[in-house]
Structure formats: C-alpha cells, structure tokens
Amino acid sequence: MRDLAGKRVLLIVPGGIAAFKIPELIRLLRGRDCGVTCVLTQSGAQFVTKLTLQALTETTVYSDLFSLTDENEMGHIQLSRSADLVVVAPATANILAKMAAGIGDDLATTLLLATDKPVLAAPAMNVRMWLHAATQANMALLAARGVAVVGPDEGAMACNEYGPGRMSEPPAIVEAIEALLSPSRALNGKHAPLAGKHAIVTSGPTHEPIDPLRYIANRSSGRQGHAIAASLAALGARVTLVSGPVSVPDPRGVTVVHVESARQMLAACQDALPAEIAVCAAAVADWRVASAASGKIKKTPGAAPPTLELVPNPDILATLAAPGPRRPALVVGFAAETDDLMANAQAKRVRKGCDWIVANDVSPETGIMGGVENAVHLITADGVEDWPRLAKDEVARRLAARIAEALG
Ligand code: C5P
Numbered sequence: 001m002r003d004l005a006g007k008r009v010l011l012i013v014p015g016g017i018a019a020f021k022i023p024e025l026i027r028l029l030r031g032r033d034c035g036v037t038c039v040l041t042q043s044g045a046q047f048v049t050k051l052t053l054q055a056l057t058e059t060t061v062y063s064d065l066f067s068l069t070d071e072n073e074m075g076h077i078q079l080s081r082s083a084d085l086v087v088v089a090p091a092t093a094n095i096l097a098k099m100a101a102g103i104g105d106d107l108a109t110t111l112l113l114a115t116d117k118p119v120l121a122a123p124a125m126n127v128r129m130w131l132h133a134a135t136q137a138n139m140a141l142l143a144a145r146g147v148a149v150v151g152p153d154e155g156a157m158a159c160n161e162y163g164p165g166r167m168s169e170p171p172a173i174v175e176a177i178e179a180l181l182s183p184s185r186a187l188n189g190k191h192a193p194l195a196g197k198h199a200i201v202t203s204g205p206t207h208e209p210i211d212p213l214r215y216i217a218n219r220s221s222g223r224q225g226h227a228i229a230a231s232l233a234a235l236g237a238r239v240t241l242v243s244g245p246v247s248v249p250d251p252r253g254v255t256v257v258h259v260e261s262a263r264q265m266l267a268a269c270q271d272a273l274p275a276e277i278a279v280c281a282a283a284v285a286d287w288r289v290a291s292a293a294s295g296k297i298k299k300t301p302g303a304a305p306p307t308l309e310l311v312p313n314p315d316i317l318a319t320l321a322a323p324g325p326r327r328p329a330l331v332v333g334f335a336a337e338t339d340d341l342m343a344n345a346q347a348k349r350v351r352k353g354c355d356w357i358v359a360n361d362v363s364p365e366t367g368i369m370g371g372v373e374n375a376v377h378l379i380t381a382d383g384v385e386d387w388p389r390l391a392k393d394e395v396a397r398r399l400a401a402r403i404a405e406a407l408g
Helices: 017-031 052-057 068-073 076-081 094-102 107-114 127-131 133-144 172-183 184-185 223-234 262-272 318-321 340-354 393-406
Strands: 007-011 035-040 083-092 119-123 153-157 163-164 200-205 236-244 257-258 277-280 287-289 310-312 330-337 356-361 376-380 383-386
Touching: 007 017, 007 107, 017 035, 017 052, 017 083, 017 127, 017 172, 035 052, 076 107, 083 094, 083 107, 083 172, 094 107, 094 119, 094 356, 119 172, 127 133, 127 163, 172 223, 200 223, 200 262, 223 236, 223 393, 236 262, 257 262, 262 318, 277 318, 277 393, 318 330, 318 340, 330 340, 330 393, 340 356, 340 376, 376 393
Parallel strands: 007 035, 007 083, 083 119, 200 236, 200 277, 236 257, 277 330, 330 356
Antiparallel strands: 153 163, 287 310, 356 376, 376 383
16 A cells, blocks of 8 residues: 555646545545645636645645746746656646647646656546547547546536546546556555466557558557556556557556567467467458568559459467467457447357457447547356446456456
8 A cells, every 4th residue: 555655746736626536636645655746727726725735735836837936946847857747637628638739838738748757647527528529639649649547437427417527536546646656566465466367468450561661451549459458467467468550659567569460460479378368459450462572562554553362361369269278268359340249249259269259339430449438348158248438448447357357
C-alpha cells in the first residue's frame, strides 16, 4: 500500500462537476504518502475551492500563469519538473481539446505543453460531448502521443443522461497512477493475480509486402491489443507484446517485439512460448502476395496493370490454440465482424480452437476500428456476456480481470 510513498503528483483540476471527487482523490493519495500539488484552473475554482485543495495537499495551490509571487516561489515550468506524473482530473472536453491542439492559454495548459513528465487524464463530461467526433479524435491523438487515460466510466450523469462520460472513481484513478508510477508494484502483493504467468499478446495490423515500397495493410490501430498487454502486466503477468506496425507507443513494463508481416508475427509468438495466456488481438492480413517483387514494380506505359496473386497467411490464433504440450492454458481470439456478428464469432471460437472470443462489430458507422472505444461480447464455452460500450482501456482492464479470475 506504500508504493506511492515519496512520489509526487502534479494534479491539474479543470472545471467540471466531477471536481467534487478531487478532495477524495487527494485524500487517498496523501494517505499513501504521495505528495500532491494542485493547479486549479479558473473554471475549476467554480467547483472546488482553493482553500479545500490547499488544506488537503498542505501546500500552495497554483492558479495564475502571471502571478509574480508564484513565479518567484516556483516558475511554471519548474512546477511539472518537480513532479513524477501530471494528472488532469476531471479532464474536460475543453482541456483535452487544448492539449490535443497544443494551446497554452493559462497555467494548466502551459504546464501541459511544457512538461516532459508522463501525463494521465481522467476524462469527465456529458455523454454526447464524450462521443462527439471532435473529442474522440482528440483522444486518439493524445493516446498516440502517449497520454495515459483512465475512464471514463459509464453510468448516470449529473445532467440526467446515461452513458460513458463519468469520471472514474478516485480509487480507480489512484490505481492508474500506481500503474504508471510503479509498474513493478504488481509483481508482489494481492494486486498481482497473474504474477508468475507469461502472456503473449498480438496487436496491430500486419503489412504484407508487394514490393520493397508497397504493402497490403488494414486500419487496425493496435490500441486494443496494446491496452490488453498493459492491463495484463498491471496484474503482474510477464507480457510479450508482438506488435505489427502501429503509431501507438509501446506500453511500459512489457517486452515488445516489433514485426511487419503475419509470418514474422507467428514466428515471434512461437519464439515467445511457453506461455499460460495468449491473446490474439492483431488484425492479421488473411492473405499475402505469393511472391513479393524484390525491386519496385514499374508502371509500363500501355502495359496491363500487374495482377497480384494472393496466398493464405498462417493463422496465428489457430496455431497457438492447436492442442499440444505448448498450448497456453487460455487462448483468446477476437472476432471483428461487419455482418452476423454473434453467429460468426461463435463459429470462429470452435473453428479456431480457442477458449474465448471477444466479438465486436466493426461496421464503419460504429467508429470502433481505429477509435478509442469498443463494444464487445465475450464468448466462452459457458455462454455470452454482453459488455457496454467502453473505452478500449476499460475493455482491456475487464478482460485482464476475467483472465486472472479464470486462471486463479
Ligand atoms: O479469421 P479472422 O481474421 O476473423 O479471426 C480473427 C482472430 O484470429 C483474431 O483473434 C486474430 O488476431 C486472429 N488471426 C490470427 N491469424 C490470422 C488471422 C486471424 O491470429 N492469420
């Protein structure tokens, strides 16, 4: 319980109704001997007072970019230098948009632009604001730049609506802070149900070469697979993440093997065996070009366009799930479908020989492929669980928890 002892969090408090949970968050962090310094924005001060934050943190609360007193005490750049982590909670649609755009028009946003420390955001907003394409695009951009995100949760909102957008509860935010500041924490103690277990996770697309310049690919971002790798590691597993080409950053505390093609991905998975857990979240290309050209295929005026002969790629999931001494105890596959989701996914579980299938509808209108949210159904031998639409990070956490439960 003392993993956060001596750590320092710079807590930026923007203006959202969920700011009423911030004193509780500070109390939990202080209870673990974690130092907290607050930056309260002007609108944040409408929801929680400077005096409350000052009393709980036992230190100055900063709010003004141009305060000579504050600058004298500690320059605004210095503020984040002396912290181990910057936490933005409640991360409103407004501050997330400013972070994505690189706007620095007050102390909080200037600090976020200037910091070289990891940043964790706990989004909190109305469901429609959260689901708005602008917010989702901002979240995707921030995730690609390495900003960690906890939540939001789904539930009833202050505005009488229901859906994703509630800020995560303070204990979940503390857990996310712990995962970022002491990833090895999970290796001992009761939070490490997967300690001693090895998990192989595949993630991202594969690139199948046509010639040295061109390749066949798909729109997978790797976000879901990477989040699963991080969540399994947070529960104490030793994780080998075999990733196709993606722009999301490597998760901390995970061994990452970067590959391009399906055949390389399979070889890397086989090299990583033995493992107790395999989660195949990669969008592996079903086919590759029979023989990729060694030089650039040229356009010859008047000649017919080239024909690409395709051959099937190895099925990594089916290979790992095949019975044998090296088969992981729990093999999980994904089924991304645009039609007849459940029937296809159920059939896939049997055909591929895996234990579980995580089924999701990737029709373009769902915005799931390449987006930050997922709505999945967990298919096991015992039946189907329908999960609500959740942030991919939250899907990952729930899946990792279910895996820990199944192997416990
Ligand atoms: O057959 P389909 O591509 O729909 O199956 C999806 C599942 O199978 C995913 O878990 C994916 O990672 C895995 N898969 C694989 N190797 C392939 C094709 C799919 O591991 N060649």
